[in-house]
Amino acid sequence: MALYSLSPKGLWHRLKTASQAQSLEPGNPALPKHVALIMDGNGRWARKRNLPRTSGHEAGLQKVREIAEECGRLGIPYLTLYAFSTENWKRPKAEVSFLMNLFYDSLKDVTTTLDEQEVRIDFLGIPDGLSPKLLNLIKEVQAQTAAHSRLTLNLAINYGGRNEILHAAKELMRAAARQEMDPEVLTEKQFAAYLFTAGQPDPDLLIRTSGEQRISNFLLWQTAYTELYFTDTLWPDFGPAELRAALVAYMKRSRRFGGIKKGRGK
């Protein structure tokens, strides 16, 4: 129904309902339950300032803290960050080792404040290539935060979507060989339980910064019906205000999951 065909009272009600649905009140059920983020543009941010690429990653880490805090404040229960892909090993050795040290130091740092923040930290990815020192810390942080429930922060480190699906397929084939599962009755839900995100809801919203418009092997299974939001803002400039703009845009979308909008039946 067109807005101009409504009575002033009906129009007011409709506008009020729409603005409530898009409000950023903490806990608004219209907010996404799971936000995934491709944090891109650290290198370009640094280059624009004549700084080394590593300064861009440092500035990016500061935004990780701000965005995680904002999600916690808004009551968004899951946040997944693409920190290092299985393809990122192709970068110069010095940059890779800088990033690995940055992951280690920042995780060491957060272990002291995590209890107050009620953040559960989980990791998506494979151990191959990561140092035993970082892997031990990852295990420690996972165990230390396992009981926290305000925000689950998934860090995708050494993660690739195809690799994750392949890993799940191999596990399932092993289970079938042991006759512990029957391939004929395997469901999508059972398959998803073999992914690194087992037990978590699929992302409702995927944000990619820096103007690139691709998925880059991130959460390939889980993003089947995710809303995509691309912004030109470089990751080190992406703060809580930019996140809120993305959330408002998300709440204006009509999600149909392949169906039709309620009330639009034939």
Ligand code: FPP
């Ligand atoms: C992509 O920008 C960014 C990365 C590959 C690294 C992201 C890592 C951080 C922000 C640190 C996060 C730390 C933790 C603990 C989660 P790019 O380097 O590809 O930028 P460019 O495309 O401009 O070169």
